[in-house]
Amino acid sequence: MLEITDIYEKIINSININDTPIIGIDGLGGAGKSTISEKMCLIFKENDYHTVLLHIDDFIHVREVRYNDEYPDWQCYYDLQWRYDYFLDVINEIKNRHREYIDIELYDKDNDTYFAQRFEAGHRTIVIAEGIFLQKKEYNNIFDYMIYIDIPEKERLNRVLKRDTYIGDEKQIIEKYENRYFPAEHRYMKEYQPERNADLVIGE
Numbered sequence: 001m002l003e004i005t006d007i008y009e010k011i012i013n014s015i016n017i018n019d020t021p022i023i024g025i026d027g028l029g030g031a032g033k034s035t036i037s038e039k040m041c042l043i044f045k046e047n048d049y050h051t052v053l054l055h056i057d058d059f060i061h062v063r064e065v066r067y068n069d070e071y072p073d074w075q076c077y078y079d080l081q082w083r084y085d086y087f088l089d090v091i092n093e094i095k096n097r098h099r100e101y102i103d104i105e106l107y108d109k110d111n112d113t114y115f116a117q118r119f120e121a122g123h124r125t126i127v128i129a130e131g132i133f134l135q136k137k138e139y140n141n142i143f144d145y146m147i148y149i150d151i152p153e154k155e156r157l158n159r160v161l162k163r164d165t166y167i168g169d170e171k172q173i174i175e176k177y178e179n180r181y182f183p184a185e186h187r188y189m190k191e192y193q194p195e196r197n198a199d200l201v202i203g204e
Contacts, residue, residue, distance in 0.1 A: 056131025
C-alpha cells in the first residue's frame, strides 16, 4: 500500500485548493476507509490545511426507510440506505457559504434519529468524505479527487467479523453480509467499475 505521504502528494498536485476540494475515499465494507481518511486529515493538518471529515454512514436514512419489506435486503442497502440529496446540499453549502462553520444533521444510530453537529469550514478547507459506493450516479460527480481502496472480499470479511460484533455472533454477521452487503457490493462493482474510474487505487 502507498505511504500516506505519497497519497497526499498525489492529491495536492491534482486539486485546486482555492475551490474547497472534495476528496472521496471509496471502498467496500471492511476495506479500511476510515483509517485512511483519518490519516489523510492528520497529514493535511500538518501542512496547514483545515479538513472537514464526513462519514457517509452518518447520512443514512432511518430504519423505516432503509429496511423496506417491499424490496430485497440487498436492494434496500444499495438504493435506500443513504440521504443522497441531503449530502449534496451539505457539500454545496460548504463550498458556497462564507461563514466559518456549518451545522450538519447526522444520524444517531442509538436512537434512530438525527442530531446537529457544528463543523468549522473556513479558509483553506478540504472536505474528505469516506464511505461505500461513492462513485454512484447519485453523487452527481461532486468529487474533485477519488481514491478507491481495493481489498479482496475474503480479507474484508475477516475484518468485519472482528469489527461488526454489534450485528451478533459470527454466523449472524456472515448471514447479513451474504444477504444484504455483498450482493449490493457485487452490483456496484459491475455497474460502476470503481477501481477503473477512481483517480487513485490503493491495494494491500
